Amino acid sequence: MKLSSTAAAKPGSGSLALVGPGTIITMVLVAFSILGVLLLNSVSPVRFPTISPVKENTVVVNETIIPESKLEGVLRRASTEDKTVILATLNDAWIEPGSIFDLFLESFRIGNNTQKLTDHLVLVTWDSKAYNRCLALHPHCYQMETKGEGDYANDAFYMTPNYLHMMWRRTEFLSSVLQTGYSFVFTDLDIMWFRDPFQQFYKNTDFQIACDMFNGNPSDTRNLPNGGFLYVRSNPRTIDFYKLWLNSRAVYPTLNEQDVLNKIKTHRFVSQSNMTIRFLDTAYFGGFCQASKDFNKVCTMHANCCVGIDNKINDLKILLEDWRKYMGLSQEEKQNSHPSWSVPQSCSMTEQQQKEAGGRRRSLLLIWVGMGDRIGKFWRRTN
Secondary structure, three states: OOOOOHOOHHHOOOOOOOOHHHHHHHHHHHHHHHHHHHHHHHHHOOOOOOOOOOOOOEEOOOOEEEOOOOOOOHHHHHHOOEEEEEEEEEHHHHOOOOOHHHHHHHOOOHHHHOOHHHHEEEEEEEEEEHHHHHHHOOOOOOEEEOOOOOOOOOOOOOOOOOHHHHHHHHHHHHHHHEEEOEEEEOOOOOEEEEEEEHHHOOOOEEEEEEEOOOOOOOOOOOOOEEEEEEEEEEOHHHHHHHHHHOOOOOOOOOOOHHHHHHHHHHHHHHHHHHOEEEOOOOOOOOEOOOOOOOOOOOOOEEOOOOOHHHHHHHHHHHHHHHHHHHOOOOHHHHHHOOOOOOOOOOOOOOOOHHHHHHHHHHHHHHHHHHHHHHHHHHHHHOO
């Protein structure tokens, strides 16, 4: 059916003559709906944000999505309110069932109010097998990038090239944690946690470290530190100190990171930057080198001065049993009794004694060689 020319020419009808009444009503309703939404958005503080998926490597801060590395994500989820985390490194040799890792976690369970601290514990693994097992046991795991340096899955013997690589890579990793703005407590796995150590840390101190031997003065650089337990606050001073530490490896290429720390702990940078260093009292942070003698004070005990993973496991099991017996005492018995550790046993010959024994053997060898030279010279002169 065609429209007549008369109908098309009626004044005022325009294009509305082409649509029916129902269509006109629908268009009017849609127009009013759009106008209503625009008015609401212009006068109301409520906004309807565009929803977009947040990737795993991003974080929302003040409604802004910013990039976040995988490491930063793990640290953020585990950190305390003041951006502090507890860090420990482990590989396949240390995470197998019945290994030191199980004893480490057990100490948190039987310690005095220490279980809650595992919420802030990040386990840093050296290899994929350890990482997968970590994920099955703990919520905060991170696999370290090892840059193809050596075999990190197996136990590394003291001062071997593989051991040195691991210790320096660990120091490099801790430096990167500071640079992300997180403070940390680093702990070796062969350290048993019996009390919350944060109660015994020094206030307003940049760098705190446990000792193999403590001389009673926390400020004395003649204390013998042990890099297996550190509390470091993230700030420009500690970030620069770690850079100095890492750069000093080139100056002392044959030393491990702990021996290099002993060299630089009196470096002029420390005094010029006003960086504060404190050495932790073995009364609270003891070990097999120098044990904490008071069960009512001890926070941690370290299987230091001990060589061999089997020796450590044996003595740490005994150590945990000593602690269980103490925890089974009444409050009055804890105050009045004076229990003592039953260890070391398998670790009875300390690492220091082994070093001294090795030094004596070298000295005897040099004496013997020297005597041989003198005897040879005497024989030539008399003949």
